[in-house]
Amino acid sequence: MGVSLKIALAGEGGQGVQSVAEIISEAAYTAGYQALYIPNFGVEQRGGVSLAFVQISREQIGAPKFMLADVVVALSHRAVDRSRQYVGPETLLIYDESLRDEVRSLYGTEQKQLAIPALVVAQQEMHPRVFNVIILGVLMQVADLLERSHVERALERRLGHKFAQDPSLRELNYRALERGYQMGKGGVAV
Amino acid sequence: MAIEAQPQMPRVWRAETKPHKFCPGCGHGIILKALGEAIDALNIQQRAVFGCDIGCSLLAWDFFNLDTIQTHHGRTTPVLVGLKRARPELLAICYMGDGGAYAIGAQHLVSSVSRNDPVTIIVANNTQYAMTGGQMAPTTLPGQKTETSPYGRDVELTGRPMLGPELVATIAPSGAYVARGTVANVVQLKNFIQKGLSNQLKGRGISFIEVLSACPTNWHTNAAETWHFIEKEMSKFFPVGELRTPDGEQRQEVEHRGRQP
Amino acid sequence: MVTKPIKGEQRSFMTGNEVIAWAALAAGCEFMYGYPITPQNEIMHYWTRLAPKYERGFLQTEDEISAGFTTIGGVLAGKRVFTATAGPGNVLMQEAMAMAEMMRLPTVVVVTQRGGPSTATVIYSQQELNLTSFGGNGEGLRIVYSPASHDDLFSYTIKAFNSAWKYRFPTFVLGDGYQSKMRAPVTLYDPEERGLTMEPCYPMVGLPGLPGEEREPAHLRNTYNLEEELFAILSDSIKDYESMTPEVVEWEATAIDDAELLIIAHGIVSRAARAAVQVLREEGLKAGLFRPITLRPFPVAELRRLTGQARRLIVVESAYGQLEKMVKTALYGLKIPLRSYLRPGMGITPEEIVQFAKEL
Numbered sequence: 001m002g003v004s005l006k007i008a009l010a011g012e013g014g015q016g017v018q019s020v021a022e023i024i025s026e027a028a029y030t031a032g033y034q035a036l037y038i039p040n041f042g043v044e045q046r047g048g049v050s051l052a053f054v055q056i057s058r059e060q061i062g063a064p065k066f067m068l069a070d071v072v073v074a075l076s077h078r079a080v081d082r083s084r085q086y087v088g089p090e091t092l093l094i095y096d097e098s099l100r101d102e103v104r105s106l107y108g109t110e111q112k113q114l115a116i117p118a119l120v121v122a123q124q125e126m127h128p129r130v131f132n133v134i135i136l137g138v139l140m141q142v143a144d145l146l147e148r149s150h151v152e153r154a155l156e157r158r159l160g161h162k163f164a165q166d167p168s169l170r171e172l173n174y175r176a177l178e179r180g181y182q183m184g185k186g187g188v189a190v
Numbered sequence: 191m192a193i194e195a196q197p198q199m200p201r202v203w204r205a206e207t208k209p210h211k212f213c214p215g216c217g218h219g220i221i222l223k224a225l226g227e228a229i230d231a232l233n234i235q236q237r238a239v240f241g242c243d244i245g246c247s248l249l250a251w252d253f254f255n256l257d258t259i260q261t262h263h264g265r266t267t268p269v270l271v272g273l274k275r276a277r278p279e280l281l282a283i284c285y286m287g288d289g290g291a292y293a294i295g296a297q298h299l300v301s302s303v304s305r306n307d308p309v310t311i312i313v314a315n316n317t318q319y320a321m322t323g324g325q326m327a328p329t330t331l332p333g334q335k336t337e338t339s340p341y342g343r344d345v346e347l348t349g350r351p352m353l354g355p356e357l358v359a360t361i362a363p364s365g366a367y368v369a370r371g372t373v374a375n376v377v378q379l380k381n382f383i384q385k386g387l388s389n390q391l392k393g394r395g396i397s398f399i400e401v402l403s404a405c406p407t408n409w410h411t412n413a414a415e416t417w418h419f420i421e422k423e424m425s426k427f428f429p430v431g432e433l434r435t436p437d438g439e440q441r442q443e444v445e446h447r448g449r450q451p
Numbered sequence: 452m453v454t455k456p457i458k459g460e461q462r463s464f465m466t467g468n469e470v471i472a473w474a475a476l477a478a479g480c481e482f483m484y485g486y487p488i489t490p491q492n493e494i495m496h497y498w499t500r501l502a503p504k505y506e507r508g509f510l511q512t513e514d515e516i517s518a519g520f521t522t523i524g525g526v527l528a529g530k531r532v533f534t535a536t537a538g539p540g541n542v543l544m545q546e547a548m549a550m551a552e553m554m555r556l557p558t559v560v561v562v563t564q565r566g567g568p569s570t571a572t573v574i575y576s577q578q579e580l581n582l583t584s585f586g587g588n589g590e591g592l593r594i595v596y597s598p599a600s601h602d603d604l605f606s607y608t609i610k611a612f613n614s615a616w617k618y619r620f621p622t623f624v625l626g627d628g629y630q631s632k633m634r635a636p637v638t639l640y641d642p643e644e645r646g647l648t649m650e651p652c653y654p655m656v657g658l659p660g661l662p663g664e665e666r667e668p669a670h671l672r673n674t675y676n677l678e679e680e681l682f683a684i685l686s687d688s689i690k691d692y693e694s695m696t697p698e699v700v701e702w703e704a705t706a707i708d709d710a711e712l713l714i715i716a717h718g719i720v721s722r723a724a725r726a727a728v729q730v731l732r733e734e735g736l737k738a739g740l741f742r743p744i745t746l747r748p749f750p751v752a753e754l755r756r757l758t759g760q761a762r763r764l765i766v767v768e769s770a771y772g773q774l775e776k777m778v779k780t781a782l783y784g785l786k787i788p789l790r791s792y793l794r795p796g797m798g799i800t801p802e803e804i805v806q807f808a809k810e811l
C-alpha cells in the first residue's frame with residue numbers, strides 16, 4: 001500500500017475500536033507521518049455503532065472524514081451495515097470470521113476481503129479484552145506502513161499504566177498483537 | 191416488591207422503539223416505566239402530551255405512544271406551560287434531568303411553581319449532566335468526582351447539592367403536589383407520579399416529582415455499586431417522601447439531612 | 452504571577468479541545484467560565500484538571516447566559532479570561548456578547564460549531580458564522596478567527612486574547628466539532644519564548660484610590676438617553692473598528708497567481724479545498740484557494756485584489772450560504788460568475804470539491 005492510508009473502523013461500543021484508532025494514529029505520528037484520527041460522536045450513540053476514521057499520509061491531510069476508505073474494519077453485525085458507505089471497489093474489507101454470512105450477503109465474493117478469527121481466538125486462547133489488540137496487529141500487518149516498534153510504543157503509551165499494575169497484561173497484549181500480525185499474513189484472503 | 195414473571199410493558203409504551211436507547215442499568219427507563227404505568231392506570235393516553243428536555247431524556251422522544259415534544263435544554267416547562275394555557279384540556283408532562291431543571295431551567299421552574307402552572311414536572315436526578323459526558327450538576331454530592339470536578343466537588347466553591355423538591359415545596363402556592371421518589375422503590379414511585387398526574391387532572395395546581403435515578407455509565411459503577419450509590423449515598427442528601435399533598439394541605443415532615451452543616 | 456505551563460517547544464499529538472485548553476494556559480489566561488455542551492466539553496475537562504496545577508480558576512455556571520455574563524465580570528476585574536460554547540449555547544451567549552460589544556469589553560469565546568438550528572447535531576458544521584459575527588442587537592463589531600489546524604487553534608486562541616485586549620472588541624475563535632474532536636499533531640509553545648508579548652490586561656472597576664475624591668468613579672454604562680448619544684458612541688466604535696481592520700485582517704492564498712478558478716473556503720473546509728486545488732492542478736485546471744482567516748473583519752480589499760484574473764469563483768462551506776453572503780458583499784460590483792457548494796451541517800471532502808469544480 002502507498003504512503004497514504006485511510007482506515008474506517010466500526011464496532012460495538014466496548015469492542016475497543018476507538019483505542020485501536022488512537023494507537024494506530026499515535027504510532028503513525030511518532031513514525032513521522034501526518035496522522036489524523038476522529039471518532040464519530042452523536043447523542044444517540046450510547047447504544048449505537050462506534051466508528052473511527054484514521055488517515056495516515058506523507059502529505060498534509062485534508063478533511064478529517066472521507067468518502068471511501070482503503071481499509072474498512074467491521075467487527076459486528078450492525079457494524080458491517082453501518083460501514084457500508086465507506087467501502088468502494090478498491091477497499092479491503094476486514095471482518096471477524098463470525099460475520100462471514102453477513103458480509104457475503106451484502107458484498108458477494110467480489111469485494112477484496114479478509115476474514116479473521118479474532119473473536120474466537122481472543123475468547124478461547126487469550127481474553128475477550130484483547131480482541132481489539134488482535135485487530136490492531138492484523139491491520140498493521142496488512143497496512144505494512146509502520147514499524148512494529150512504533151506500534152508497540154503507542155501501545156505502551158496507551159496501556160502502560162495498566163501493565164504497570166499487572167505485568168501479566170503486557171505479556172497478554174503482546175501475544176495478542178503478535179497473533180494479529182500472523183493472522184494478517186496468513187489470513188484467508190477471499 | 192411484586193415479583194413479575196415477565197416484565198410487562200405499560201400499554202402506553204411504544205413497542206416499536208423498544209428496547210429503548212438508554213444505557214443498560216440507566217434509571218431513565220425505570221422512571222418512564224413508572225410513568226407509563228401511571229398513565230395506564232389513569233387512562234389518560236388520549237389527553238397526555240409528553241415533553242422531554244435535552245439531556246438523556248431527549249432519547250425518549252419516540253418512547254411512548256403519546257404526542258411528544260422534544261424541546262430545548264431547560265425549556266421543557268415553558269413549552270408545555272404555553273401548550274397547557276392554550277389547551278387546558280390536555281395533560282402536560284414535563285420530563286427533564288437535574289441539569290435541565292435546576293441549572294439552565296431554574297428560572298422557568300421557579301416561575302412556573304409560583305404561578306402554580308397546572309403541569310406535571312418529573313425530574314430525573316442522577317447527580318450530574320449525563321448526556322454531555324458526566325459534568326458536575328447542581329445536585330452533585332460533596333466530594334463527588336465528575337468531569338468538571340475531577341478532584342471532587344468542593345462545596346466551598348461550588349455549593350451544596352440543590353434540594354429541588356424542598357425548594358418547590360417552599361414556594362408553591364396551595365394545591366401543589368411535591369414529592370421525591372427513587373428508582374429503588376418503583377411501587378412508591380408510580381404512586382407518586384400517579385398522584386402528581388391526578389393533581390393536574392383535578393386542576394388543583396402544579397405537581398413536581400423528583401426521582402433519584404441511576405447513571406452507571408458516568409458514575410463508572412457496576413450494578414451493586416449503582417444501587418449502593420442511590421440507596422446509601424444519594425439518600426443521605428435527598429430524603430425520599432411526599433413534601434406537599436393538596437388533600438388537606440398537610441405538609442409532611444421529611445428529614446432535611448442535606449441541609450445540615 | 453501565574454506559573455508557566457509550557458517550556459520550549461513541545462510536539463504533541465492530541466485533540467483540538469486539549470490544544471485550546473493548553474493555549475489558554477500558555478496565554479496566561481487566569482479563569483475559565485463555562486456550561487457543558489458538546490463538542491466543547493473537553494476544553495473544560497482539560498482545563499479543570501490542569502487549572503489548579505497552574506493556579507488558574509474555573510466556574511461552572513448554570514447556563515450560557517450566565518457563562519457569558521460571568522466572563523464579562525472577569526474581564527471587568529482585569530483578568531485574562533474566556534469561555535467556550537457551541538450551538539444553542541452560542542445562541543444564549545449572544546446577549547452577553549452584545550453587552551460586551553456595546554461596552555467594548557475584551558471577552559474571548561471559543562466556539563466549537565455543531566449542527567443547527569436548534570439542538571440538531573453535536574457533531575460539526577460551519578453554521579455559526581452569522582451568529583458569531585452578527586449575533587447581537589448591533590453591528591457585529593467583533594473579531595472572529597477561523598482556524599484550520601491544531602497549530603492554528605493554538606496560535607489563534609493565544610492571539611484572541613491579545614486582539615481582544617488590544618482593540619477591545621469581543622473576540623471569537625470559531626472552531627468546529629471536527630477540529631475539537633480530532634487527534635492530530637501540534638506544536639505547543641510559550642508565546643514569550645517566541646517573542647510574542649501578551650497584551651496586558653487591566654481592571655475597569657475596583658481601581659485604586661477613593662472614587663469621587665481621589666479619582667473619578669468608573670461609571671460604565673450601556674444605556675443612553677438620546678439617539679445622538681448612542682450614535683456618537685457607535686460612530687467612535689465603528690471608526691476604531693475600521694481603522695484596526697487593516698492590522699487585524701488575515702487570510703491565506705494558495706496557488707493564486709495564475710488561478711482562473713478561485714475556491715473560497717474557511718476553517719477546516721479550506722483544508723479540503725487546498726487538497727482539491729492540488730488535484731485540479733494536476734489535472735490541468737488552474738485552480739487556486741483564498742481562505743479568509745478573519746471572518747470579522749472580513750479581508751474585503753485582499754479578496755477583491757486577489758480575485759483579479761479569476762474567471763470563476765466557487766464558495767465551499769458546511770453551511771447554506773453564510774460565507775457566500777460575506778463573499779458576495781465583499782465582491783459587490785465585480786462581474787465574476789460565482790457558484791457555491793453548500794453542505795449545511797455536513798463535512799466536505801476534497802473529492803466532492805474536485806467533482807463539483809469539474810462539473811462547472
Ligand SMILES: Cc1ncc(C[n+]2csc(CCOP(=O)(O)OP(=O)(O)O)c2C)c(N)n1
Binds near residue numbers: 321486
Ligand atoms: C443551551 C444549551 N446548552 C447546553 C446544552 C448541552 N447539553 C445537552 S444535555 C445537557 C445536560 C443534561 O443534563 P441533565 O439535564 O441533568 O440530564 P441527564 O442527561 O443527566 O439526564 C447539556 C448541558 C444544550 N443542549 N443547550
Ligand code: SF4
Binds near residue numbers: 216
Ligand atoms: S448516560 Fe447515564 S443517564 Fe444517560 S442513558 Fe446512559 S446511564 Fe442513562
Ligand SMILES: [Mg+2]
Binds near residue numbers: 315320327
Ligand atoms: Mg442529570
